[in-house]
Amino acid sequence: MGFRKAICPRCGKQNEPLCSNCGGTSFFGNPTNFNLTCTRCALTYSEFQCRTPGCDCLIGATLFNPLVPAAGCFIATELYGEDSAEVACLRSFRNRVLLTNPIGAELVRAYYRIAPSVITLMRRWRPVRAALQSVVALSVVVVRMAGRRGRPKTAGKKLRVP
Numbered sequence: 001m002g003f004r005k006a007i008c009p010r011c012g013k014q015n016e017p018l019c020s021n022c023g024g025t026s027f028f029g030n031p032t033n034f035n036l037t038c039t040r041c042a043l044t045y046s047e048f049q050c051r052t053p054g055c056d057c058l059i060g061a062t063l064f065n066p067l068v069p070a071a072g073c074f075i076a077t078e079l080y081g082e083d084s085a086e087v088a089c090l091r092s093f094r095n096r097v098l099l100t101n102p103i104g105a106e107l108v109r110a111y112y113r114i115a116p117s118v119i120t121l122m123r124r125w126r127p128v129r130a131a132l133q134s135v136v137a138l139s140v141v142v143v144r145m146a147g148r149r150g151r152p153k154t155a156g157k158k159l160r161v162p
């Protein structure tokens, strides 16, 4: 199976999966969680370190896997466009939260099965499109709030005036 290259979000380098254990570049994809397994030493990766020296950015294995659509969410892509902040937000939620557990990965696969027919529906009927727009907008808000809660709150600390 051929894997695609993934661009490092930090330094912009095009990366190919590389086994840090044996140096192998040949992998097979796991169909349940989309992790990549080295064909030489059988080590499984959920993320790969960027190959640029000094750049420690981790790139999710799903980004290399051609079975996973590059867009995080077909419906969000249809509504907001491929490069929108909404799609980026849902894509990172899929990679970091959903695909890291078996139930989430199953949900993602179910979603990819139904999404194409949903898109056909929303192109045909405006009310369907409007309804889905509210659902997606709400999901983005929820995902953003959940992401914020997980982060340390140092930036928002107020200075106390004596």
Ligand SMILES: [Zn+2]
Binding pocket: 008, 009, 010, 011, 012, 013, 050, 051, 052, 055, 056, 057
């Ligand atoms: Zn990098």
Ligand SMILES: [Zn+2]
Binding pocket: 019, 020, 021, 022, 023, 024, 038, 039, 040, 041, 042, 043
């Ligand atoms: Zn290996």
